[in-house]
Amino acid sequence: MQVKLKYKDRLGELLVMPHISPRSRLIVVRRIARICNSQWVETREYFRELIKEAELGLPFTTAKLKKIDAMRSEARSQHKATSYQIGQWIYENDDLLTKLYGFDGVCEVLEVNPVHRPEVLEYAEDQHRAIAAVAFIAGMEESASRQSGRQRPDYKDGPLFNVFMDMMIKAMKENRASMPDPTAPGGPLYGLPSYTMQADGSMVMNTPAVTVHSADGSKVVASKPGRRNGPVTPSKVATLFANNENVSRHEGGQT
Incomplete structure:
Protein backbone atom coordinates (compact mmCIF):
# COMPACT_ATOMS: atom_id res chain seq x y z
CA MET A 1 0.00 0.00 0.00
CA GLN A 2 2.85 2.41 0.87
CA VAL A 3 4.47 1.81 -2.52
CA LYS A 4 1.20 2.58 -4.26
CA LEU A 5 0.77 5.79 -2.29
CA LYS A 6 4.26 7.00 -3.25
CA TYR A 7 3.65 6.01 -6.85
CA LYS A 8 0.36 7.90 -6.89
CA ASP A 9 2.04 10.97 -5.45
CA ARG A 10 4.63 10.82 -8.24
CA LEU A 11 1.88 10.53 -10.82
CA GLY A 12 0.21 13.58 -9.30
CA GLU A 13 3.46 15.52 -9.77
CA LEU A 14 3.64 14.43 -13.42
CA LEU A 15 0.05 15.48 -13.99
CA VAL A 16 0.71 19.14 -13.21
CA MET A 17 3.91 19.42 -15.24
CA PRO A 18 3.26 21.98 -18.00
CA HIS A 19 5.38 20.35 -20.72
CA ILE A 20 3.66 16.94 -20.99
CA SER A 21 1.28 16.41 -23.90
CA PRO A 22 -2.49 15.96 -23.48
CA ARG A 23 -2.06 12.32 -24.52
CA SER A 24 0.51 11.73 -21.78
CA ARG A 25 -1.75 13.52 -19.33
CA LEU A 26 -4.58 11.12 -20.21
CA ILE A 27 -2.26 8.16 -19.63
CA VAL A 28 -1.33 9.53 -16.20
CA VAL A 29 -4.97 10.23 -15.27
CA ARG A 30 -5.93 6.71 -16.26
CA ARG A 31 -3.11 5.26 -14.19
CA ILE A 32 -4.22 7.28 -11.16
CA ALA A 33 -7.78 6.01 -11.67
CA ARG A 34 -6.51 2.44 -11.75
CA ILE A 35 -4.59 2.87 -8.48
CA CYS A 36 -7.55 4.54 -6.78
CA ASN A 37 -9.86 1.70 -7.79
CA SER A 38 -7.38 -0.89 -6.55
CA GLN A 39 -6.91 0.92 -3.24
CA TRP A 40 -10.67 1.19 -2.72
CA VAL A 41 -11.14 -2.54 -3.29
CA GLU A 42 -8.48 -3.26 -0.65
CA THR A 43 -9.88 -0.67 1.76
CA ARG A 44 -13.43 -1.95 1.39
CA GLU A 45 -12.33 -5.51 2.11
CA TYR A 46 -10.30 -4.31 5.10
CA PHE A 47 -13.31 -2.64 6.71
CA ARG A 48 -15.53 -5.60 5.86
CA GLU A 49 -13.25 -7.86 7.87
CA LEU A 50 -13.15 -5.38 10.78
CA ILE A 51 -16.94 -5.21 10.87
CA LYS A 52 -17.31 -8.98 10.68
CA GLU A 53 -14.93 -9.40 13.62
CA ALA A 54 -16.60 -6.68 15.70
CA GLU A 55 -20.08 -8.09 15.11
CA LEU A 56 -19.05 -11.29 16.89
CA GLY A 57 -18.86 -9.32 20.13
CA LEU A 58 -22.27 -7.65 19.99
CA PRO A 59 -23.83 -6.06 21.98
CA PHE A 60 -20.58 -5.15 23.74
CA THR A 61 -18.93 -3.86 20.56
CA THR A 62 -21.65 -1.42 19.46
CA ALA A 63 -19.43 1.61 20.04
CA LYS A 64 -16.58 -0.03 18.16
CA LEU A 65 -18.85 -0.79 15.21
CA LYS A 66 -19.99 2.83 15.05
CA LYS A 67 -16.36 3.98 15.03
CA ILE A 68 -15.45 1.52 12.25
CA ASP A 69 -18.47 2.60 10.21
CA ALA A 70 -17.47 6.26 10.58
CA MET A 71 -13.94 5.45 9.40
CA ARG A 72 -15.31 3.51 6.44
CA SER A 73 -17.59 6.41 5.49
CA GLU A 74 -14.65 8.81 5.61
CA ALA A 75 -12.55 6.51 3.40
CA ARG A 76 -15.44 6.21 0.96
CA SER A 77 -15.85 9.98 0.81
CA GLN A 78 -12.16 10.47 0.06
CA HIS A 79 -12.26 7.85 -2.69
CA LYS A 80 -15.37 9.38 -4.27
CA ALA A 81 -13.84 12.87 -4.14
CA THR A 82 -10.79 11.66 -6.08
CA SER A 83 -12.98 9.79 -8.53
CA TYR A 84 -15.11 12.91 -9.15
CA GLN A 85 -11.98 15.00 -9.82
CA ILE A 86 -10.79 12.47 -12.39
CA GLY A 87 -14.23 12.32 -13.97
CA GLN A 88 -14.46 16.11 -14.17
CA TRP A 89 -11.09 16.31 -15.92
CA ILE A 90 -12.14 13.66 -18.44
CA TYR A 91 -15.46 15.40 -19.07
CA GLU A 92 -13.75 18.73 -19.70
CA ASN A 93 -11.03 17.30 -21.99
CA ASP A 94 -12.75 14.42 -23.81
CA ASP A 95 -13.73 16.53 -26.81
CA LEU A 96 -10.25 18.13 -27.05
CA LEU A 97 -8.41 14.79 -26.85
CA THR A 98 -10.68 13.32 -29.52
CA LYS A 99 -9.98 16.26 -31.83
CA LEU A 100 -6.22 16.10 -31.26
CA TYR A 101 -5.70 12.35 -31.64
CA GLY A 102 -8.80 11.10 -33.38
CA PHE A 103 -10.98 8.17 -32.46
CA ASP A 104 -8.29 5.58 -33.21
CA GLY A 105 -5.70 7.55 -31.24
CA VAL A 106 -7.88 7.52 -28.13
CA CYS A 107 -8.58 3.81 -28.66
CA GLU A 108 -4.83 3.16 -28.65
CA VAL A 109 -4.42 4.87 -25.28
CA LEU A 110 -7.41 3.01 -23.83
CA GLU A 111 -6.16 -0.31 -25.23
CA VAL A 112 -9.14 -1.06 -27.42
CA ASN A 113 -8.71 -4.07 -29.70
CA PRO A 114 -8.98 -2.94 -33.36
CA VAL A 115 -11.55 -5.70 -33.85
CA HIS A 116 -13.81 -4.06 -31.26
CA ARG A 117 -13.58 -0.49 -32.56
CA PRO A 118 -16.45 -0.77 -35.05
CA GLU A 119 -18.63 -1.92 -32.16
CA VAL A 120 -17.67 1.16 -30.17
CA LEU A 121 -18.66 3.38 -33.10
CA GLU A 122 -21.96 1.54 -33.31
CA TYR A 123 -22.74 2.32 -29.66
CA ALA A 124 -21.36 5.85 -29.59
CA GLU A 125 -24.01 8.55 -29.90
CA ASP A 126 -21.41 11.33 -29.70
CA GLN A 127 -18.24 10.40 -31.60
CA HIS A 128 -16.65 13.69 -30.55
CA ARG A 129 -16.23 12.26 -27.04
CA ALA A 130 -14.30 9.08 -27.69
CA ILE A 131 -13.28 8.43 -24.07
CA ALA A 132 -16.88 8.29 -22.85
CA ALA A 133 -17.86 6.19 -25.87
CA VAL A 134 -15.09 3.64 -25.29
CA ALA A 135 -14.97 3.42 -21.50
CA PHE A 136 -18.59 3.94 -20.48
CA ILE A 137 -21.04 3.53 -23.35
CA ALA A 138 -19.41 0.51 -25.02
CA GLY A 139 -17.36 -0.74 -22.05
CA MET A 140 -14.42 -1.60 -24.30
CA GLU A 141 -11.61 -0.11 -22.21
CA GLU A 142 -8.69 -2.58 -22.18
CA SER A 143 -10.57 -4.91 -24.53
CA ALA A 144 -7.24 -5.88 -26.12
CA SER A 145 -6.25 -7.65 -22.89
CA ARG A 146 -9.53 -8.37 -21.07
CA GLN A 147 -11.88 -9.45 -23.84
CA SER A 148 -11.23 -12.35 -26.13
CA GLY A 149 -13.55 -13.40 -28.91
CA ARG A 150 -14.85 -16.39 -27.00
CA GLN A 151 -14.76 -15.16 -23.42
CA ARG A 152 -16.45 -11.78 -23.32
CA PRO A 153 -17.12 -10.55 -19.75
CA ASP A 154 -20.69 -10.34 -18.48
CA TYR A 155 -20.25 -6.80 -17.17
CA LYS A 156 -18.40 -3.58 -17.97
CA ASP A 157 -15.25 -2.75 -16.05
CA GLY A 158 -12.10 -0.67 -16.23
CA PRO A 159 -10.46 2.26 -14.42
CA LEU A 160 -12.32 4.95 -16.34
CA PHE A 161 -15.61 3.04 -16.46
CA ASN A 162 -15.73 3.06 -12.65
CA VAL A 163 -15.04 6.79 -12.68
CA PHE A 164 -17.91 7.39 -15.11
CA MET A 165 -20.19 5.20 -13.00
CA ASP A 166 -19.39 7.22 -9.87
CA MET A 167 -20.15 10.42 -11.78
CA MET A 168 -23.49 9.06 -13.04
CA ILE A 169 -24.57 7.92 -9.56
CA LYS A 170 -23.64 11.34 -8.15
CA ALA A 171 -25.67 13.10 -10.86
CA MET A 172 -28.68 10.86 -10.26
CA LYS A 173 -28.61 11.51 -6.51
CA GLU A 174 -28.21 15.26 -6.82
CA ASN A 175 -30.65 15.82 -9.70
CA ARG A 176 -33.50 13.40 -9.06
CA ALA A 177 -36.11 15.83 -10.36
CA SER A 178 -34.41 16.07 -13.75
CA MET A 179 -34.22 12.31 -14.26
CA PRO A 180 -36.90 10.81 -16.53
CA ASP A 181 -39.18 8.14 -15.10
CA PRO A 182 -37.57 4.77 -16.05
CA THR A 183 -40.93 3.01 -15.75
CA ALA A 184 -42.71 5.37 -18.16
CA PRO A 185 -43.48 4.28 -21.75
CA GLY A 186 -40.21 4.16 -23.65
CA GLY A 187 -38.15 3.89 -20.45
CA PRO A 188 -35.75 1.00 -19.77
CA LEU A 189 -37.98 -0.40 -17.00
CA TYR A 190 -41.32 0.09 -18.74
CA GLY A 191 -43.55 -2.94 -18.28
CA LEU A 192 -41.98 -4.13 -15.03
CA PRO A 193 -44.39 -4.36 -12.09
CA SER A 194 -44.28 -1.59 -9.50
CA TYR A 195 -45.20 -1.81 -5.82
CA THR A 196 -46.68 0.47 -3.18
CA MET A 197 -45.78 0.19 0.52
Whole structure:
Protein backbone atom coordinates (compact mmCIF):
# COMPACT_ATOMS: atom_id res chain seq x y z
CA MET A 1 0.00 0.00 0.00
CA GLN A 2 2.85 2.41 0.87
CA VAL A 3 4.47 1.81 -2.52
CA LYS A 4 1.20 2.58 -4.26
CA LEU A 5 0.77 5.79 -2.29
CA LYS A 6 4.26 7.00 -3.25
CA TYR A 7 3.65 6.01 -6.85
CA LYS A 8 0.36 7.90 -6.89
CA ASP A 9 2.04 10.97 -5.45
CA ARG A 10 4.63 10.82 -8.24
CA LEU A 11 1.88 10.53 -10.82
CA GLY A 12 0.21 13.58 -9.30
CA GLU A 13 3.46 15.52 -9.77
CA LEU A 14 3.64 14.43 -13.42
CA LEU A 15 0.05 15.48 -13.99
CA VAL A 16 0.71 19.14 -13.21
CA MET A 17 3.91 19.42 -15.24
CA PRO A 18 3.26 21.98 -18.00
CA HIS A 19 5.38 20.35 -20.72
CA ILE A 20 3.66 16.94 -20.99
CA SER A 21 1.28 16.41 -23.90
CA PRO A 22 -2.49 15.96 -23.48
CA ARG A 23 -2.06 12.32 -24.52
CA SER A 24 0.51 11.73 -21.78
CA ARG A 25 -1.75 13.52 -19.33
CA LEU A 26 -4.58 11.12 -20.21
CA ILE A 27 -2.26 8.16 -19.63
CA VAL A 28 -1.33 9.53 -16.20
CA VAL A 29 -4.97 10.23 -15.27
CA ARG A 30 -5.93 6.71 -16.26
CA ARG A 31 -3.11 5.26 -14.19
CA ILE A 32 -4.22 7.28 -11.16
CA ALA A 33 -7.78 6.01 -11.67
CA ARG A 34 -6.51 2.44 -11.75
CA ILE A 35 -4.59 2.87 -8.48
CA CYS A 36 -7.55 4.54 -6.78
CA ASN A 37 -9.86 1.70 -7.79
CA SER A 38 -7.38 -0.89 -6.55
CA GLN A 39 -6.91 0.92 -3.24
CA TRP A 40 -10.67 1.19 -2.72
CA VAL A 41 -11.14 -2.54 -3.29
CA GLU A 42 -8.48 -3.26 -0.65
CA THR A 43 -9.88 -0.67 1.76
CA ARG A 44 -13.43 -1.95 1.39
CA GLU A 45 -12.33 -5.51 2.11
CA TYR A 46 -10.30 -4.31 5.10
CA PHE A 47 -13.31 -2.64 6.71
CA ARG A 48 -15.53 -5.60 5.86
CA GLU A 49 -13.25 -7.86 7.87
CA LEU A 50 -13.15 -5.38 10.78
CA ILE A 51 -16.94 -5.21 10.87
CA LYS A 52 -17.31 -8.98 10.68
CA GLU A 53 -14.93 -9.40 13.62
CA ALA A 54 -16.60 -6.68 15.70
CA GLU A 55 -20.08 -8.09 15.11
CA LEU A 56 -19.05 -11.29 16.89
CA GLY A 57 -18.86 -9.32 20.13
CA LEU A 58 -22.27 -7.65 19.99
CA PRO A 59 -23.83 -6.06 21.98
CA PHE A 60 -20.58 -5.15 23.74
CA THR A 61 -18.93 -3.86 20.56
CA THR A 62 -21.65 -1.42 19.46
CA ALA A 63 -19.43 1.61 20.04
CA LYS A 64 -16.58 -0.03 18.16
CA LEU A 65 -18.85 -0.79 15.21
CA LYS A 66 -19.99 2.83 15.05
CA LYS A 67 -16.36 3.98 15.03
CA ILE A 68 -15.45 1.52 12.25
CA ASP A 69 -18.47 2.60 10.21
CA ALA A 70 -17.47 6.26 10.58
CA MET A 71 -13.94 5.45 9.40
CA ARG A 72 -15.31 3.51 6.44
CA SER A 73 -17.59 6.41 5.49
CA GLU A 74 -14.65 8.81 5.61
CA ALA A 75 -12.55 6.51 3.40
CA ARG A 76 -15.44 6.21 0.96
CA SER A 77 -15.85 9.98 0.81
CA GLN A 78 -12.16 10.47 0.06
CA HIS A 79 -12.26 7.85 -2.69
CA LYS A 80 -15.37 9.38 -4.27
CA ALA A 81 -13.84 12.87 -4.14
CA THR A 82 -10.79 11.66 -6.08
CA SER A 83 -12.98 9.79 -8.53
CA TYR A 84 -15.11 12.91 -9.15
CA GLN A 85 -11.98 15.00 -9.82
CA ILE A 86 -10.79 12.47 -12.39
CA GLY A 87 -14.23 12.32 -13.97
CA GLN A 88 -14.46 16.11 -14.17
CA TRP A 89 -11.09 16.31 -15.92
CA ILE A 90 -12.14 13.66 -18.44
CA TYR A 91 -15.46 15.40 -19.07
CA GLU A 92 -13.75 18.73 -19.70
CA ASN A 93 -11.03 17.30 -21.99
CA ASP A 94 -12.75 14.42 -23.81
CA ASP A 95 -13.73 16.53 -26.81
CA LEU A 96 -10.25 18.13 -27.05
CA LEU A 97 -8.41 14.79 -26.85
CA THR A 98 -10.68 13.32 -29.52
CA LYS A 99 -9.98 16.26 -31.83
CA LEU A 100 -6.22 16.10 -31.26
CA TYR A 101 -5.70 12.35 -31.64
CA GLY A 102 -8.80 11.10 -33.38
CA PHE A 103 -10.98 8.17 -32.46
CA ASP A 104 -8.29 5.58 -33.21
CA GLY A 105 -5.70 7.55 -31.24
CA VAL A 106 -7.88 7.52 -28.13
CA CYS A 107 -8.58 3.81 -28.66
CA GLU A 108 -4.83 3.16 -28.65
CA VAL A 109 -4.42 4.87 -25.28
CA LEU A 110 -7.41 3.01 -23.83
CA GLU A 111 -6.16 -0.31 -25.23
CA VAL A 112 -9.14 -1.06 -27.42
CA ASN A 113 -8.71 -4.07 -29.70
CA PRO A 114 -8.98 -2.94 -33.36
CA VAL A 115 -11.55 -5.70 -33.85
CA HIS A 116 -13.81 -4.06 -31.26
CA ARG A 117 -13.58 -0.49 -32.56
CA PRO A 118 -16.45 -0.77 -35.05
CA GLU A 119 -18.63 -1.92 -32.16
CA VAL A 120 -17.67 1.16 -30.17
CA LEU A 121 -18.66 3.38 -33.10
CA GLU A 122 -21.96 1.54 -33.31
CA TYR A 123 -22.74 2.32 -29.66
CA ALA A 124 -21.36 5.85 -29.59
CA GLU A 125 -24.01 8.55 -29.90
CA ASP A 126 -21.41 11.33 -29.70
CA GLN A 127 -18.24 10.40 -31.60
CA HIS A 128 -16.65 13.69 -30.55
CA ARG A 129 -16.23 12.26 -27.04
CA ALA A 130 -14.30 9.08 -27.69
CA ILE A 131 -13.28 8.43 -24.07
CA ALA A 132 -16.88 8.29 -22.85
CA ALA A 133 -17.86 6.19 -25.87
CA VAL A 134 -15.09 3.64 -25.29
CA ALA A 135 -14.97 3.42 -21.50
CA PHE A 136 -18.59 3.94 -20.48
CA ILE A 137 -21.04 3.53 -23.35
CA ALA A 138 -19.41 0.51 -25.02
CA GLY A 139 -17.36 -0.74 -22.05
CA MET A 140 -14.42 -1.60 -24.30
CA GLU A 141 -11.61 -0.11 -22.21
CA GLU A 142 -8.69 -2.58 -22.18
CA SER A 143 -10.57 -4.91 -24.53
CA ALA A 144 -7.24 -5.88 -26.12
CA SER A 145 -6.25 -7.65 -22.89
CA ARG A 146 -9.53 -8.37 -21.07
CA GLN A 147 -11.88 -9.45 -23.84
CA SER A 148 -11.23 -12.35 -26.13
CA GLY A 149 -13.55 -13.40 -28.91
CA ARG A 150 -14.85 -16.39 -27.00
CA GLN A 151 -14.76 -15.16 -23.42
CA ARG A 152 -16.45 -11.78 -23.32
CA PRO A 153 -17.12 -10.55 -19.75
CA ASP A 154 -20.69 -10.34 -18.48
CA TYR A 155 -20.25 -6.80 -17.17
CA LYS A 156 -18.40 -3.58 -17.97
CA ASP A 157 -15.25 -2.75 -16.05
CA GLY A 158 -12.10 -0.67 -16.23
CA PRO A 159 -10.46 2.26 -14.42
CA LEU A 160 -12.32 4.95 -16.34
CA PHE A 161 -15.61 3.04 -16.46
CA ASN A 162 -15.73 3.06 -12.65
CA VAL A 163 -15.04 6.79 -12.68
CA PHE A 164 -17.91 7.39 -15.11
CA MET A 165 -20.19 5.20 -13.00
CA ASP A 166 -19.39 7.22 -9.87
CA MET A 167 -20.15 10.42 -11.78
CA MET A 168 -23.49 9.06 -13.04
CA ILE A 169 -24.57 7.92 -9.56
CA LYS A 170 -23.64 11.34 -8.15
CA ALA A 171 -25.67 13.10 -10.86
CA MET A 172 -28.68 10.86 -10.26
CA LYS A 173 -28.61 11.51 -6.51
CA GLU A 174 -28.21 15.26 -6.82
CA ASN A 175 -30.65 15.82 -9.70
CA ARG A 176 -33.50 13.40 -9.06
CA ALA A 177 -36.11 15.83 -10.36
CA SER A 178 -34.41 16.07 -13.75
CA MET A 179 -34.22 12.31 -14.26
CA PRO A 180 -36.90 10.81 -16.53
CA ASP A 181 -39.18 8.14 -15.10
CA PRO A 182 -37.57 4.77 -16.05
CA THR A 183 -40.93 3.01 -15.75
CA ALA A 184 -42.71 5.37 -18.16
CA PRO A 185 -43.48 4.28 -21.75
CA GLY A 186 -40.21 4.16 -23.65
CA GLY A 187 -38.15 3.89 -20.45
CA PRO A 188 -35.75 1.00 -19.77
CA LEU A 189 -37.98 -0.40 -17.00
CA TYR A 190 -41.32 0.09 -18.74
CA GLY A 191 -43.55 -2.94 -18.28
CA LEU A 192 -41.98 -4.13 -15.03
CA PRO A 193 -44.39 -4.36 -12.09
CA SER A 194 -44.28 -1.59 -9.50
CA TYR A 195 -45.20 -1.81 -5.82
CA THR A 196 -46.68 0.47 -3.18
CA MET A 197 -45.78 0.19 0.52
CA GLN A 198 -48.79 -0.04 2.80
CA ALA A 199 -49.12 1.44 6.30
CA ASP A 200 -48.23 -1.90 7.87
CA GLY A 201 -45.05 -2.16 5.81
CA SER A 202 -46.36 -4.75 3.36
CA MET A 203 -45.86 -4.31 -0.37
CA VAL A 204 -48.76 -4.49 -2.81
CA MET A 205 -48.18 -4.82 -6.54
CA ASN A 206 -49.84 -2.12 -8.61
CA THR A 207 -52.04 -3.47 -11.35
CA PRO A 208 -51.40 -2.09 -14.84
CA ALA A 209 -53.54 0.65 -16.26
CA VAL A 210 -55.88 -0.40 -19.02
CA THR A 211 -57.27 1.59 -21.92
CA VAL A 212 -60.85 1.06 -23.02
CA HIS A 213 -61.50 1.91 -26.67
CA SER A 214 -65.02 2.49 -27.96
CA ALA A 215 -66.86 4.44 -30.58
CA ASP A 216 -67.12 7.30 -28.13
CA GLY A 217 -63.38 7.48 -27.57
CA SER A 218 -60.77 6.01 -25.27
CA LYS A 219 -60.46 6.09 -21.52
CA VAL A 220 -57.59 5.03 -19.26
CA VAL A 221 -58.69 3.18 -16.14
CA ALA A 222 -56.30 2.29 -13.35
CA SER A 223 -56.88 0.48 -10.08
CA LYS A 224 -55.47 1.43 -6.70
CA PRO A 225 -52.97 -0.82 -4.89
CA GLY A 226 -54.67 -3.32 -2.58
CA ARG A 227 -58.13 -2.64 -3.95
CA ARG A 228 -60.66 -4.80 -2.10
CA ASN A 229 -62.66 -5.71 -5.18
CA GLY A 230 -59.56 -6.99 -6.91
CA PRO A 231 -57.60 -5.49 -9.74
CA VAL A 232 -59.15 -3.79 -12.69
CA THR A 233 -59.28 -6.22 -15.60
CA PRO A 234 -60.37 -5.71 -19.20
CA SER A 235 -63.57 -7.68 -18.58
CA LYS A 236 -64.54 -5.44 -15.67
CA VAL A 237 -63.94 -2.12 -17.37
CA ALA A 238 -65.61 -3.21 -20.59
CA THR A 239 -68.95 -2.41 -18.99
CA LEU A 240 -67.96 1.25 -18.69
CA PHE A 241 -68.82 1.69 -22.37
CA ALA A 242 -72.05 0.53 -23.94
CA ASN A 243 -70.44 0.01 -27.33
CA ASN A 244 -67.09 -1.41 -26.31
CA GLU A 245 -64.80 -2.09 -29.27
CA ASN A 246 -61.46 -2.97 -27.69
CA VAL A 247 -59.83 -3.17 -24.30
CA SER A 248 -56.04 -3.26 -24.05
CA ARG A 249 -53.18 -2.54 -21.70
CA HIS A 250 -52.33 1.12 -21.54
CA GLU A 251 -49.51 1.94 -23.96
CA GLY A 252 -49.95 5.57 -24.71
CA GLY A 253 -53.56 5.08 -25.81
CA GLN A 254 -52.60 2.86 -28.77
CA THR A 255 -54.12 -0.51 -29.59
